[in-house]
Amino acid sequence: MHxxxxxxxxxxxxxxxxxxxxxxxxxxCDSRSECYRMRHDFEDIEVxxxxxELLENELSRRRSKSMIGTGSMTDPxxxxxxxxxxxxxxxxxxxxxxxxxxxxxxxxxxLRDIDLLTSINNKTKAVVQITVTTHDDxxxxxxxxxxxxxxxxxxxxxxxxxxxxPTVVWLCPILPFINDTPENIRGIVDECRDAGVYGILxxxxxxxxxxxNREYFYSKLDEYFPGMKERYINTYGTRYxxxxxxxxxxxxxxxxxxxKYGIVHDNNAIFEYLxxxxxxxxxxxxxxxx
Numbered sequence: 638m639h640x641x642x643x644x645x646x647x648x649x650x651x652x653x654x655x656x657x658x659x660x661x662x663x664x665x666c667d668s669r670s671e672c673y674r675m676r677h678d679f680e681d682i683e684v685x686x687x688x689x690e691l692l693e694n695e696l697s698r699r700r701s702k703s704m705i706g707t708g709s710m711t712d713p714x715x716x717x718x719x720x721x722x723x724x725x726x727x728x729x730x731x732x733x734x735x736x737x738x739x740x741x742x743x744x745x746x747x748l749r750d751i752d753l754l755t756s757i758n759n760k761t762k763a764v765v766q767i768t769v770t771t772h773d774d775x776x777x778x779x780x781x782x783x784x785x786x787x788x789x790x791x792x793x794x795x796x797x798x799x800x801x802x803p804t805v806v807w808l809c810p811i812l813p814f815i816n817d818t819p820e821n822i823r824g825i826v827d828e829c830r831d832a833g834v835y836g837i838l839x840x841x842x843x844x845x846x847x848x849x850n851r852e853y854f855y856s857k858l859d860e861y862f863p864g865m866k867e868r869y870i871n872t873y874g875t876r877y878x879x880x881x882x883x884x885x886x887x888x889x890x891x892x893x894x895x896x897k898y899g900i901v902h903d904n905n906a907i908f909e910y911l912x913x914x915x916x917x918x919x920x921x922x923x924x925x926x927x
Contacts, residue, residue, distance in 0.1 A: 638681065638682045638684060638717060639677065639681060639682075639683060639684070640683075640684050640685075640686040641683055641684070641685060641686065642685070642686055642687050643685040643687060643688060643691065645691065646685070646688050646691040646692050646695060647692070647695055647705070650706075650912075651703050651704060651705050651706060652705075652706045652707065652709055653688070653692070653705070653706070653707050653727070654685075654707060654708075654709065654710045654711050654713075655684070655685055655688050655707065655711075655713060655723045655724060655727060656682050656683065656684055656685070656711045656713070656715060656717070656718075656723075657675060657677075657682070657683035657685075657710070657711055658675065658677065658678070658679050658680060658681060658682045658683055658711065659679065659680070659682075659711050659712055659715055660680050660682065660715055660716060660717070660783055661712055661715065661743060661744075661781060661782075661783045661784040662781070662782045662783040662784075663743075663780060663781045663782075663784075664779070664780055664781075664782075664853070664854055664857035664858075664861075665780065665810050665812060665844055665850070665854055666679075666850060666853075667845055667847075667850050668710050668711065668850075669849045669850040669853050670847045670848065670849040670850045671847070671848045671849035672847065672848075672849070673710070673849075682715065682717050684717075684721065684723070688723060688727070689723060689726050689727060689730065692727055692730055693730050693734075696730055696731070696733075696734040696736060697734060699734075702734075702735050702736050702737070702761070702914055702916075703736060703737065703912075703914050704736070704737040704738065704739055704762065704911065704912055704913070704914050705727075705731050705736050705737065705738050705739075706738075706739045706740065706741075706911070707724065707727070707739075707740050707741075708740045708741030708742055708766070709741060712741070712742050712743055712744060712784075713740050713741075713742060714742045714743075714744035714746040714747055715744075716746075716783075718746060719746060719749075724740070724750070725749070725750050725753065728750055728753040728754070728757065729753060731757060732753055732756050732757050732760070735760065735761065736757075736761065736914075737757065737761040737762040737763065737764075737914050737915075738754070738757050738762075738763045738764075739762075739763065739764040739765070739766060739911050740765060740766065741766040741767075741768065741807065742765070742766070742767060742768070743767065743768050743781060743784045743785070743790065744784050744785060745785045745789050745790070745792070745793050747765055747767075747793060748793060748796060751796070751797070751800060751802070754797075754800075754802050755800055755801070755802065758801065758802050758803075760916075761914060761915060761916060762803070762913070762914065762915055763802055763803075764802075764803050764804065764805060764835070764910075764911055765793075765794075765797055765802060765803075765804050765805075766804070766805040766806070766807060766838075766911075767790050767793065767794060767804065767805075767806055767807070768806070768807040768809070769787055769790060769791075769806050769807070769808060769825055769828075769829075770787075770808075770809065770810060770811070770812075770816060771787060771816045771821055771825075772787060772820070772821050772824030772825050772828065773787070773816075773821070773824075774786040774787055774788050776815070776816060779861045780812070780815075780816075787825075791828045791831075791832055794806070794828075794829075794832035794833075794834060795831070795832045795833075798832055798833040798834075803835045804832070804833075804834045804835060805834060805835055805836050805837070805838060805907060805910075805911065806825075806829050806834050806836075806837045806838070807837075807838045808822075808825060808826075808837050808838065808839040808891070809838070809839060809840055809844075810843065810844035810845070811841075811842040811843060811844065811881060811887070812844055813842075813843065813844075813869070813872070813873075813879060813880070813881040813882065814865065814868060814869075814881075815862065815865070817842050817843075817881035817882075817883050817884075817887060818883075819886075819887065819890055822842075822887050822890055822891050822894075823890065823894065826891065826894040826895065826898070826900070827894075829898075829900060830898040830900065834900060835900075835901060835907075835910065836900060836901030836902060836906070836907040836910065837891075837895060837900055837901075837902050837907075838904055838907055839888075839891055839902065839904070840904065841880060841884055841888065842880065842881040842883060842884040842887040842888060842891075843878065843879050843880035843881050843884060844879050845877055845878060845879065846873075846875075846876070846877065846879055847877055851875075855869070
């Protein structure tokens, strides 16, 4: 861990990253890519020491309220957050100044802040977004070794459902020849239905690879799936977009299941929902309408 001072905290879309780097160890993580110009070891977490001061200054001056988001580059609930509590303090500020809040995570540490999520959601809107890649806990422990397994994430989603907090699931990435199976997609969507998620974001059955994350991913394929790296190289070369050969069939299955269960699965509609600010909290009947 090391500390830096930042000049700004919110980007033009009202997103923020309180940390840079991650210790979850996900083998496919795009944030390792060289294009992001991270000049320190990925596991050496960069902490923006003045982030909360910047955020309070920004929120206190704004006349127009909006949703505030975090987690697009770094999971906000890395283990270090349990000690520093910067995400929790950011949520306190959002609640204090009347802003909505949404975050993307894989961690059950989000339940620590259920009191603040509930408070914000009762006044405006709080949405928890959780990434799920595989229905198999054993495979999950290989793909995402230092964070809670899939079964625990669905426990979190059900707890949030019970508290009336809306949720969205990111179904990505889907790794060709590893978790691109009908059983996996059906298992995840079935669990999403049971957990009452508002919507599922899916950008196709595949993943992205570029300089930085490709090398790390391939090293982990050698460790966990001997011979798989060569299959990737022979199939995809150095392509950025790595699409499953089963993409068409799996997307049809995904869309059909979402339609059947009444789960929103239009990405644009979900992003509009996430960015929409409202002045009164959602009614329970609006969330679970399947």
